[in-house]
Amino acid sequence: MEPIVHDLRLSETISPFGVGAVVDVRGESLIAPDTSWWDRKRAPKISCERLSAKLHGAVLRQPPAHAGRAAKETASLLYFRFPEWRFCERCTKLSMLTGKHKGRWTNKCDCGGTLVPMRYVAVCEQGSHLQDIHWFKWAHRGHDAGMTEAVRHCRAYKELRFVRSSRHGEGLTSLRVVCNGCKRDRALSDLTGKDSLHRDGLRCDGKQPWENENTGDPCEHHLKAVQRGATGNYMAERLSALDIPEEVPQFIGKKDEIRSHVYFEKVVADNGGPQADMVAGWIADELGVSKDDVLRLAAGDDEPDDAPLLELKDGEWAAFLKKLDNGRDHSGGDFIVDGWRIRSDSAWPPALTDGLVAVGQVRRVREVRALKGFRRHTAQADFISADLGPDRKRRPVFPAVEMFGEGIFLRFDEARIAAWESRPEVQARARILIDRRESSPWADRLDVPEPRYIALHTIAHLLIRRLAFASGYSSASLQERIYANTDRPDHTAGILIYTAAGDAQGTLGGLVRLGEPDRILPLLLAALGDADVCSNDPVCIESDRQGVSQLNLSACHGCALVSETSCETANRLLDRQLVLGGGDVRGLLDDVLDQVRGLVDQQATKALNRAGSWHRAH
Numbered sequence: 001m002e003p004i005v006h007d008l009r010l011s012e013t014i015s016p017f018g019v020g021a022v023v024d025v026r027g028e029s030l031i032a033p034d035t036s037w038w039d040r041k042r043a044p045k046i047s048c049e050r051l052s053a054k055l056h057g058a059v060l061r062q063p064p065a066h067a068g069r070a071a072k073e074t075a076s077l078l079y080f081r082f083p084e085w086r087f088c089e090r091c092t093k094l095s096m097l098t099g100k101h102k103g104r105w106t107n108k109c110d111c112g113g114t115l116v117p118m119r120y121v122a123v124c125e126q127g128s129h130l131q132d133i134h135w136f137k138w139a140h141r142g143h144d145a146g147m148t149e150a151v152r153h154c155r156a157y158k159e160l161r162f163v164r165s166s167r168h169g170e171g172l173t174s175l176r177v178v179c180n181g182c183k184r185d186r187a188l189s190d191l192t193g194k195d196s197l198h199r200d201g202l203r204c205d206g207k208q209p210w211e212n213e214n215t216g217d218p219c220e221h222h223l224k225a226v227q228r229g230a231t232g233n234y235m236a237e238r239l240s241a242l243d244i245p246e247e248v249p250q251f252i253g254k255k256d257e258i259r260s261h262v263y264f265e266k267v268v269a270d271n272g273g274p275q276a277d278m279v280a281g282w283i284a285d286e287l288g289v290s291k292d293d294v295l296r297l298a299a300g301d302d303e304p305d306d307a308p309l310l311e312l313k314d315g316e317w318a319a320f321l322k323k324l325d326n327g328r329d330h331s332g333g334d335f336i337v338d339g340w341r342i343r344s345d346s347a348w349p350p351a352l353t354d355g356l357v358a359v360g361q362v363r364r365v366r367e368v369r370a371l372k373g374f375r376r377h378t379a380q381a382d383f384i385s386a387d388l389g390p391d392r393k394r395r396p397v398f399p400a401v402e403m404f405g406e407g408i409f410l411r412f413d414e415a416r417i418a419a420w421e422s423r424p425e426v427q428a429r430a431r432i433l434i435d436r437r438e439s440s441p442w443a444d445r446l447d448v449p450e451p452r453y454i455a456l457h458t459i460a461h462l463l464i465r466r467l468a469f470a471s472g473y474s475s476a477s478l479q480e481r482i483y484a485n486t487d488r489p490d491h492t493a494g495i496l497i498y499t500a501a502g503d504a505q506g507t508l509g510g511l512v513r514l515g516e517p518d519r520i521l522p523l524l525l526a527a528l529g530d531a532d533v534c535s536n537d538p539v540c541i542e543s544d545r546q547g548v549s550q551l552n553l554s555a556c557h558g559c560a561l562v563s564e565t566s567c568e569t570a571n572r573l574l575d576r577q578l579v580l581g582g583g584d585v586r587g588l589l590d591d592v593l594d595q596v597r598g599l600v601d602q603q604a605t606k607a608l609n610r611a612g613s614w615h616r617a618h
Contacts, residue, residue, distance in 0.1 A: 010401045010502045011369075013063040013077065014238060015565075019386040019399060020208065020374040021234045022082060022121075022130075028107060029117035029228060031082040031130075033210035035397040036389025039064060042075040046400045048368040051241040054312055058387075060370055060400035082209045083132045083228060086115035087162035094118075094135055094162040094177065118162070120191060121228045124204045126221040128376040128384045130233070131205050133197070133225060136160055139177040139186050141200040146184060156181020191225035198222045211388065224377065235375045237383070237445075241312045242481075243366040243402075244319040244335045257287055258297055267298040317483050317492045320409055324358045334366035337409065340517050348521050349595035355416050355588065356524075360409035361515035367500050370400040379441035406512040407498025408467075408520060412456065417493050417588065418486075421451035425585050426578065430454055432544055433551060433573055440549045446569050452493055453484040454553075455578045455588040459527075460495045461560045461567070462579070466527035472510035473499050476563040525596060531576055532593055534559035541582050547572055554582065 006025045008017055013032075017023050022031050035043075042064040052058060064075035087094040090113025098105050098115065107115050122133045139160065140151050159180040168174045172189040179185075190196060206219035226233060258264060263279050270276040280294040323329060324339035338361040344353045373385040387396040420426060433449040440446070447453055460480040468475040477499050483492040499511055514520055534540040535558040546552040548570070555561065555574035564570045581587035 030079040034388040088113040092161045094160040122223040128381045154182035240369040336363040351591035358411045362407040367403045403500035405500030408515040412493040449573045456484045462527040
């Protein structure tokens, strides 16, 4: 078969052209096989210990790539044609065969017409398997009056045609598979019924299209006919990590201090006794920890010293805090952050400066993105790994790319957020999304929408929309990373907005320059002002049922949504009311815009007074 020459960006090999994805390239339909089909010699390893450890020691490899014009020996990425059933656009012949020209297989029919892939394929409802619909079998089965003995025993395999008949109306009814041998005629509309393929005797092969015939295990689940380009056919699961110096979260460091305390051995010796309780109180007061933490550590109920890998965001949060405390960053490497404290005595609204603690200008950051695998049809379907080779259980190989970029990090005041989210009306508002998340098929892929997460997530979206006008990057080029949870030893409250590119030199600096306090604060105020009134208000602000699975409250395309590729949760778990307030709910930054308007009124009054004094003087 003649190879298809088509260039992809490296990032596209993770999404949307990653392992298992069905894509259209130059009029042909292709599918990407798993990494066991790669030429490992041309797929260099990517180093990111934090991400590899999170993936249980998996090897991260960059897809084969090249620079410049493609040649015969150029490194390439393998794709399979799928579906194999195609019809000729000239003679309408439908088969799995291809033409031949000068001894080479081509995507041409014997008549010279181009072969077009069939638009429908079969997906397993639970096993995430994908396969061709055997059109000859399907055309000669059914339960209508046209099923005769001649049809059942027809063997005219080369007489199948795919035609459009206007006399049958429009839509799928007009698209028909016809056998010229037995004159059987069946419309594609017969595919759309529930369990239609199962009733016709078509069973799941239990494998992916690129796997060998005898690879799959028997699958008992039913097949469903879907359009090959449907978004539900491929739901990739990706994981990314910032390549930073691994910092120990504060609580982990406190455990070492507790263990090294001079009185800690007394607590261990008298564990559970009255003396242990008293001495634990002394240690707690001296080190600024709770007495329960000391007693739990003495009882050995905590994690062992060689313990588990820190959650990716825990290590990132600790690294950002260390950078923010050091001011301008003169270090080298791939993680450079200038930290700036927000002064509460500045000219900006107190409601904003009291809530925002520090700003970090992320001048350089390296991000590694990996593709773990995918699911098909539903979120509850079986997970398919990106490596289906013989070593997939011992040491799998996952596709990965490294990106270099810049960004802005905002840290919010923990005490103020904790006080705000303890309010009953705020908790009740967040509880709506918490309950819906638990009943959603996407629950394990979404963060817990506690109040701080919803508020900071919405602020990140509002800021991305505003930065798109000022940074020189489109909103689709900007991405978010939300640090907002209370179920970890170190509570987090911050957001990172960044952009990254595959070039080793990174991006152009248009975003990081806006991270200076005198620039980011006006942009944040402008973002809040944009969200104050939505073009869909009052419907939007009064709504609590928007978005996919109703996982948004007061948030829509007119005010808070961004490109799904920019969002960690695909535009879910958003609410303007928890940011700006509304009804009986107090927002995290509820008073900011009122204070801005007050400052504007004061300045206007002073200007009028100065003008009046000038006129009286003259």
